[in-house]
Structure formats: C-alpha cells, structure tokens
Amino acid sequence: MIAKVYVAGPYSQDDMAANIRSAYAAANQLADLGYAPFIPHATHFWDLMFHRPYEFWLELDNAFLPCCDAILRLPGPSHGADKEAELAARLGIPMFSDIPSLVSHFTEQRKEP
Secondary structure, X not given: OOOEEEEEOOOOOOOHHXXXXXXXXXXXXXXHOOOEEEOHHHHHHHHHHOOOOHHHHHHHHHHXXXXXXXXXXXXXXXXXXXXXXXXXXXXXXXXXXXHHHHHHHHHHHHHOO
C-alpha cells in the first residue's frame, strides 16, 4: 500500500445514504490505486446495531486520524469533517480535496531521494 488515507466528508447533512456511498466510492477508488483508505462513515453500521453517543464516534475517528499519511476531504458541509481537517492540519498531515492531487503528492514524494 502506498499510504493510509483518512476519508473525511459529510455524514449526517442532507442525504446520509448518499454521503456514506460517496465516502465508500472515494475509498474504493483509493484502494484501486493502491492506497489504504480509512472510512469513518463505516461506523454508521456499527452504530445501527450497537448505538453509542456521537462523542464516542468522534473520539474513535480522532484516534485513527493521526495514524494516517493524508486526509481526503470530500466536498460538502460537515462540522465533523471540518474538525477532522483542523486536527490533520495541527498534526501536519497533508489534506487534499481530490484524488488526483493526492496521487500527485505521493507520486512526487516517491521520486524524492
């Protein structure tokens, strides 16, 4: 795997099912390119079976974010994804708004001696 990528984006704003699908579609594309995506939206299914407070999910996501090499911020309003992007910035984790830019970054990084 080239790098671990945290997929941040809208979850509960507007159409939740469409937001989850968008996160999985981005993760699938990243996986096809050789990246290891982390999809925080996946906890949606865990929460359906074993509900936990919203804060628990935020803490869980924040525990995984520092382990990632990059963050992909999907378009759309999201207070949670904005907070994840802020944490990534504080940790010095590069953030990208599209997959081509992310791929370009890691391609250039592999070229450096």
